[in-house]
Amino acid sequence: MIERLFRGEKVELKPYYQKVKLVVDWQWMLVVGIVIGSLISALLSGDFHWQWVPSIWATAFGSDLLLRVIVALVGGVCIGFGARWAGGCTSGHGISGALQLAVSSWISAICFFIGGILTAHIIFKLIG
Amino acid sequence: MQTSKSMDNPKKDKSPLLWGLTFGIVFGFLLQKGGATKYDVIVGQLLLTDFTVVKIMLSAVLTGMFGIYAMKTLGWVELYPKSGSAGMNIIGGLIFGVGFAILGYCPGTLAGAIGNGYLDALVGGLAGILIGSGLFAALYPLLNRGILKKGDFGDLTLPRLFKVNDWVVVIPVAVLIFLLLYWLERAGL
Numbered sequence: 001m002i003e004r005l006f007r008g009e010k011v012e013l014k015p016y017y018q019k020v021k022l023v024v025d026w027q028w029m030l031v032v033g034i035v036i037g038s039l040i041s042a043l044l045s046g047d048f049h050w051q052w053v054p055s056i057w058a059t060a061f062g063s064d065l066l067l068r069v070i071v072a073l074v075g076g077v078c079i080g081f082g083a084r085w086a087g088g089c090t091s092g093h094g095i096s097g098a099l100q101l102a103v104s105s106w107i108s109a110i111c112f113f114i115g116g117i118l119t120a121h122i123i124f125k126l127i128g
Numbered sequence: 129m130q131t132s133k134s135m136d137n138p139k140k141d142k143s144p145l146l147w148g149l150t151f152g153i154v155f156g157f158l159l160q161k162g163g164a165t166k167y168d169v170i171v172g173q174l175l176l177t178d179f180t181v182v183k184i185m186l187s188a189v190l191t192g193m194f195g196i197y198a199m200k201t202l203g204w205v206e207l208y209p210k211s212g213s214a215g216m217n218i219i220g221g222l223i224f225g226v227g228f229a230i231l232g233y234c235p236g237t238l239a240g241a242i243g244n245g246y247l248d249a250l251v252g253g254l255a256g257i258l259i260g261s262g263l264f265a266a267l268y269p270l271l272n273r274g275i276l277k278k279g280d281f282g283d284l285t286l287p288r289l290f291k292v293n294d295w296v297v298v299i300p301v302a303v304l305i306f307l308l309l310y311w312l313e314r315a316g317l
Binding site: 025026027028029030031032033034035036037038039040041042045047048049050051052053054055056057068069070071072073074075076077078079080081082083084085086087088089090091092093094095096097098099100101102103104105106107108109110111112113114115116117118119120121123124 | 145153155159160161166168188189196208210216219222224227228230236241242243249252255257265276281286294
């Protein structure tokens with residue numbers, strides 16, 4: 001979802017550039033909306049809190065702030081790179097695409113989970 | 129889903145922005161309510177101990193699929209399935225999956241996590257996604273000459289793949305998703 005925002009900058013996508021550039025605007029607003037909607041829900045249910053290190057991570061690797069941020073950064077690079085490569089993310093392929101029964105989306109969504117499940121087990125069962 | 133449909137046919141200049149914001153707020157609200165803005169929930173899904181994420185996705189696909197194919201049958205909407213290829217979706221999907229587990233948020237839930245106050249999402253995750261997207265943009269001309277074109281199948285959908293009426297796929301997929309959801313609930317996952 002977020003990664004699509006930046007496709008507008010990708011001049012290489014010539015035929016789509018005009019169209020995609022137009023779309024950037026509402027998608028920016030969609031992302032802003034997600035932040036606001038989540039904030040409202042968290043505040044209403046008393047669940048809002050500032051947090052650097054999630055608890056599953058802290059249990060396995062300790063509460064070092066810098067380590068968690070660096071790992072999140074590395075994960076972010078993979079997810080941004082992979083989402084652009086696959087042409088969508090867990091929402092774009094996993095929900096919108098899958099419900100239209102797109103072949104590309106079903107293959108992508110299955111691969112998201114294969115890659116994710118294997119990596120999570122390596123991180124928390126082998127390393128952590 | 130419906131959001132992307134109405135967005136692709138903007139009637140007025142400003143309305144797509146408002147619709148985007150509105151759908152974003154609703155989506156963010158529901159993601160937070162469902163628990164999908166939390167690292168622990170997403171990693172719990174990938175460790176197969178907490179099936180919240182799969183339940184949210186499957187119920188969204190189940191209802192959305194019925195809605196969109198009903199509207200398609202009635203001639204109200206056209207579908208916009210994403211084009212793809214084996215090189216794009218398998219390799220890109222696996223790279224995404226690795227990042228999914230390392231980051232513990234996906235792009236949409238990252239925005240929700242930021243709204244929830246999670247600073248690893250804001251400082252680490254968001255910066256990483258920007259770098260990753262930029263990296264891909266830089267490598268795109270090279271990748272597009274080879275790997276992204278491998279096994280191209282265009283904007284194929286399952287009904288067209290099997291050359292059957294839409295509902296011949298929609299109904300069995302719906303039944304399977306329903307049974308899977310029912311089983312997950314029964315198993316207490």
